[in-house]
Amino acid sequence: MNLPTSRLYMGLFVALSIASASAQKVKVGYDKSVDFKRYTSYTLAEPGSTPTRPMLYATVVGSIDHQLQSKGLTKTQKDGDLILIPAGGMEFGLNTPAGTPILGTYSASPPAIDATMWTGAGGSSGSAAMSVPEGTLMLNFIDRSANKVIWTGTVTVKLDMEKKQKSLDLVDKAIAKLLKEFPPEKK
Numbered sequence: 001m002n003l004p005t006s007r008l009y010m011g012l013f014v015a016l017s018i019a020s021a022s023a024q025k026v027k028v029g030y031d032k033s034v035d036f037k038r039y040t041s042y043t044l045a046e047p048g049s050t051p052t053r054p055m056l057y058a059t060v061v062g063s064i065d066h067q068l069q070s071k072g073l074t075k076t077q078k079d080g081d082l083i084l085i086p087a088g089g090m091e092f093g094l095n096t097p098a099g100t101p102i103l104g105t106y107s108a109s110p111p112a113i114d115a116t117m118w119t120g121a122g123g124s125s126g127s128a129a130m131s132v133p134e135g136t137l138m139l140n141f142i143d144r145s146a147n148k149v150i151w152t153g154t155v156t157v158k159l160d161m162e163k164k165q166k167s168l169d170l171v172d173k174a175i176a177k178l179l180k181e182f183p184p185e186k187k
Contacts, residue, residue, distance in 0.1 A: 024174045028153040028181040036183030043080035063172045067179040083142040111142045
């Protein structure tokens, strides 16, 4: 069975061309002025189009939900404290606008990033299309009330689409590794 790709969510996790099949690279950045303890719920932004790889999409979303719920966050269908926007893809050269998925979720303008308070992985304005490397999952957490990006992370992993179950397991591990960094610990 050929598992289809969702341009928006497939990138949520997929593979980077690195030597080791299990190697995972994680980059995280966050707004250091934010008190992450105040967030108790999240809403997953709906994809702009129907996922073309539903099994992969379900694995990614299920893994994200599991990781966030184990941290005490509650998933809501709408109006969560945080809006989670997954992006990326398996297709070469995929370019996903970061602001697009959230527009349908809560009809707000693209989120802002306070560059003076940002640390870690570089963030970009939600209004511009970002280039997402092939095989990379990017997760952006938006403070819904402030409409501001407060945390972003990327993970890359090499997958073998011929070995679907092994690849799905690698995706799950990559998401766990990425979300181990959320919420950030105060230093």
